[in-house]
Amino acid sequence: MKKVIVIVMTLFCAVILIFTFFGEKIYYSIHPKVEIERVSMMIGDKPVIPKSAVYSDESGDYVYTLSSSEGFSMTIYTVHKTAVMVSPCDINFMQGDEYAYLESGLGFGEMIVVMSTKGLLDGCRVTILE
Amino acid sequence: MTNKKKATALIRLAALSVLAVLFVYPIAVIFIKSFLYDGTFGLKQYWELFVTNFTYLDFFWNSVFYATVITLVCIVISVPLAFLFAKVRFKGRDGLFFMFILVMMLPFQATLLPNYIQLRNFNMLNTPLALTIPMMFSPFAVFLLRQFMKTIPNELIDYTLIETSSVLRMFRYAVLPQIKSALAALAILIFCESWNMVDQALIFSMNNDKIMPLSVVLGNVPEDVRYAGGVVYMFPIIMLFVMFRDTLTKTMESYRL
Numbered sequence: 001m002k003k004v005i006v007i008v009m010t011l012f013c014a015v016i017l018i019f020t021f022f023g024e025k026i027y028y029s030i031h032p033k034v035e036i037e038r039v040s041m042m043i044g045d046k047p048v049i050p051k052s053a054v055y056s057d058e059s060g061d062y063v064y065t066l067s068s069s070e071g072f073s074m075t076i077y078t079v080h081k082t083a084v085m086v087s088p089c090d091i092n093f094m095q096g097d098e099y100a101y102l103e104s105g106l107g108f109g110e111m112i113v114v115m116s117t118k119g120l121l122d123g124c125r126v127t128i129l130e
Numbered sequence: 131m132t133n134k135k136k137a138t139a140l141i142r143l144a145a146l147s148v149l150a151v152l153f154v155y156p157i158a159v160i161f162i163k164s165f166l167y168d169g170t171f172g173l174k175q176y177w178e179l180f181v182t183n184f185t186y187l188d189f190f191w192n193s194v195f196y197a198t199v200i201t202l203v204c205i206v207i208s209v210p211l212a213f214l215f216a217k218v219r220f221k222g223r224d225g226l227f228f229m230f231i232l233v234m235m236l237p238f239q240a241t242l243l244p245n246y247i248q249l250r251n252f253n254m255l256n257t258p259l260a261l262t263i264p265m266m267f268s269p270f271a272v273f274l275l276r277q278f279m280k281t282i283p284n285e286l287i288d289y290t291l292i293e294t295s296s297v298l299r300m301f302r303y304a305v306l307p308q309i310k311s312a313l314a315a316l317a318i319l320i321f322c323e324s325w326n327m328v329d330q331a332l333i334f335s336m337n338n339d340k341i342m343p344l345s346v347v348l349g350n351v352p353e354d355v356r357y358a359g360g361v362v363y364m365f366p367i368i369m370l371f372v373m374f375r376d377t378l379t380k381t382m383e384s385y386r387l
Binding site: 002005008009012015016019020023024026027030071072073076125 | 180184186191352362366
């Protein structure tokens with residue numbers, strides 16, 4: 001019996017120690033890092049968003065918006081698939097960045113993901129690239 | 131065994147079993163539910179606790195630190211004090227011991243304000259010192275050890291003192307071996323008490339959340355990992371009790387505590 005208790009205690013201590021030293025590192029390494037931008041640029045009377053933020057599938061165009069909630073250890077960021085309607089924009093006014101007119105689907109000032117280190121899925125947690 | 135005696139034994143067994151189930155039920159529920167996350171069975175809840183809520187373990191270590199330091203210092207302080215009350219004759223000893231017992235009877239809340247004022251005057255509020263120093267002086271520990279030391283024969287102490295000419299050596303060879311089991315039991319009790327501190331931490335460290343022990347933080351843990359958090363919190367205490375159960379019960383029984 002005592003041997004079992006000692007083994008269980010040792011395992012418990014090992015788990016606690018491992019996650020004490022590596023828990024935070026694991027969190028930041030398993031979640032995709034993303035670059036975000038606010039929908040704030042206008043050309044004429046229409047808002048524009050970077051083309052790199054727009055993805056397409058059989059249901060149409062979509063972007064990943066960002067929501068945040070206060071977690072126990074830090075702010076937890078989650079991305080959500082949001083359907084948008086975009087139209088081509090020919091003006092390349094910033095060092096080759098390509099933009100598209102935003103027709104509908106997003107509000108002004110909303111946060112969208114413009115770049116990600118890994119593939120994203122609806123509802124997945126991400127960390128923000130500084 | 132007559133039928134009447136058998137029936138009485140059965141009823142007693144049934145009553146004790148019901149009580150045992152009542153005590154074990156909450157712990158069993160917490161333990162089982164800690165393996166459930168979003169309706170699936172596994173270790174996901176622990177993963178979420180340790181990875182997404184990684185600062186939880188910082189508070190765990192806070193608790194380990196407080197409980198260990200309090201236990202060690204409390205024993206170091208209590209042993210000579212208990213010896214004083216048990217073996218050294220001086221004027222006013224019984225009156226002083228009566229005061230000790232009186233303080234032991236007081237609930238923690240009664241001494242909260244004086245403790246708070248004292249810590250504030252020493253600029254110790256919101257520091258780890260505020261959570262450890264007030265608990266290092268335990269009248270209960272002195273009382274318990276005194277009861278044990280009273281059973282050590284005076285001749286043994288005198289003989290060791292003459293042989294070694296050193297109070298410290300006398301302690302080492304004559305006193306400590308006799309109260310080993312009491313020290314173990316006391317260490318467990320003090321460790322548990324410090325591990326479960328809540329009021330002290332909330333009052334003495336109002337403006338510094340980072341130094342809180344796990345017992346206080348447990349309520350703020352996200353709901354989806356609360357059961358795993360509860361298991362991690364309870365585990366050291368349960369294991370400590372299981373490991374030293376015999377020592378603890380023997381000590382309590384032999385001194386009718």
